[in-house]
Amino acid sequence: MPDKESQSLSESDIIDEVQSMFSAGQGTISKTMSWFSYLLAKNQDWQEKCRAEVTEVCGSDGEILSDDILKLKILSRCLKETLRLYPVGSFVGRVLTSDMTFKNPYHPPQTITLDKGTSVAIHFYALHHHPDFWESPEVFDPDRFTPERSKGRSPFAYLPFSGGSRNCLGQNFAFNQIKVTFGHILRRFRLRLPPGKENIKMEPGITLAPHNGVFVKVEKI
Template sequence: GGRTVPLKVSHLYLQGHDTTAAAINWSLYLLGSYPEVQRKVDKELDDVFGRSLRPVTLEDMKKLKYLDCVIKETLRIFPSVPLFARSLSEDCEVAGYKISKGTEAVLIPYALHRDPKYFPDPEEFQPERFFPENSKGRHPYAYVPFSAGPRNCIGQKFAVMEEKTILACILRRFWVECNQKREELGLSGDLILRPNNGIWIKLKRRHEEP
């Protein structure tokens, strides 16, 4: 009855903050590892905010199009939820294999997002993949960081807004550096994709405080 509603709401927010924090963590790692990408983000932030440290508005978010692509590309390489399961509601055929109704299917975005057919050089961090002209014609289920269909994440827009706001807040103030190699991260894919060995970054102040 009514008692279950607060539990569902708290689960939504706890799970949402955990996955969002992971995405921000991975974004900073990748930006710190790819200075040429970070320079493009810096230019966009300067174009939108100048040297002002005012709060981010909804109108600002609409203008942060390259940062949006950075977040999408981060979630392609390091999806916060690396796998999820579905129970088939009807018989189907996948790649020539017949799968019966009721089968539990496990989907692995971490692997799916590395299909070179849709993402050439899949290990490379290239936010431009998500420019409208480069996304055109891509299979809608080639990229599913928030799942897809009727059971997709209901908080995905809110999550991206959180990530944009927090990343903009950090990156307007600091330049990020990271020298960790992928193999040093020690990836762990439980419910959330995490680096067992942590992520080590350096922050350098971009501008003096006004």
């Protein structure tokens, strides 16, 4: 927090901020990249579509510029779908600032009220796999994020970066970093799953990691 009198950051404030950026940022990005490699290796058809798009938009070599990033729509949809299936920030905690009443799903029309001050956990993983919001929720289907198919879906059904006033500050940065990295990878390499590594267990913790990591064969194209 800035010093109240001078409104400036001290050296230790700056160190704190940089540490938050690295811990909130790079752990989440690296785990998302692991899940993304896994899903692209598992879904060769989507990997080919992404590669064709990257080559068409950015050419087969050279830099990937910020204008190009916006044009990589298929890659974006695949990344969104990765964050739906494996939201690395899989839950958040909140303290209610007012009483909250909602329908009791097990005994309608009864309601349940939680008192102000109650600690609640909001589970994004459960939300992203809920059949009320997602058709065939376990299927990797990036086209569920086309504008047509997104129409009518609540913005609160998909919260990989949380929602409200404390949502993720780094979400655009994360998207851009991952898209540029995979743009470069896909132009040069084909990702495949080695036999026996088709299914991965999750390791839930503060972030949702692949248990024992991801095994992907990287073949030069």
